[in-house]
Amino acid sequence: MAVSDTVFAGSIPDVYDEYLVPLIFEHYAQDMAQRVLAGGPAQILETAAGSGVVTRLLADGMPEDAHLLTTDLNQPMLDRNAARLPARPGLRFQQADALALPCDNASFDVVCCQFGVMFFPDRVKGYREALRVLKPGGTFVFNAWDAIAENLFAQAVTEKVSALFPEDPPVFMARTPHGYHDAAAIAADVRSAGFERCQLKTVAAESTASSARAVAVAFCQGTPLRNELEARDGMSLAEITDAVEAELITRFGIGVVRAPMQAHVVVAQKA
Incomplete structure (x- = not known):
């Protein structure tokens, strides 16, 4: 993974929230929120929350006395997230690394954790x-994109920018968002971490946009693909x-465009 792969700064958070969220994230966010809220949890932690598509659904649907701590590694993304929601009791935002959580x-x-x-x-x-x-019996819910070949918009974009810069192809999408797609490997990692029960389901959906x-x-x-593109010479x-x-x-037509997308949804439980 390149250093720039985790940098969501400048105007990226705003463009991400306006364009990418409805394109590929909303469908899976609704699925995740339903899974998280199903048991009426009192204490919820969201990691790598991004611009807040899941956060908004959880805040709207959780019990009035529940608490939601929303975290992200990138403060600009967390700022965008917080700006979209009115202040309310039980909702907190905190910059945090999911690998070193400031939690008891x-x-x-x-x-x-949504993608x-x-x-x-x-x-x-x-x-x-x-x-x-997690408390004993607690649940960890996350998702991860399947291979880029199963996500045709991402594949088409990656193939085009790679053709524009063949000597140094910008392959952020294939390398990172779609680079952790082996279902068996994901399940093995979850078990290695100590979760005794792990369910993984591959969920296909359709990505839709108003235009190409x-x-x-x-x-x-x-996306951080922008960081790679702006580092290339020859084209703005x-x-x-x-x-x-x-x-x-050329690939998807004029007007409303649609393409398949696919991701793995994982639900693991602590003993």
């Missing part, structure tokens, strides 16, 4: 932290985005 042992009923584990430099360590802060332009902006300007970010849009129109 056995303090949460549920820990959840964040792919960014962990040591996934087993991150899972052990979730296990540590929206998809191009989402990936090229609203605007020119690259235009080229990706043209490629997406």
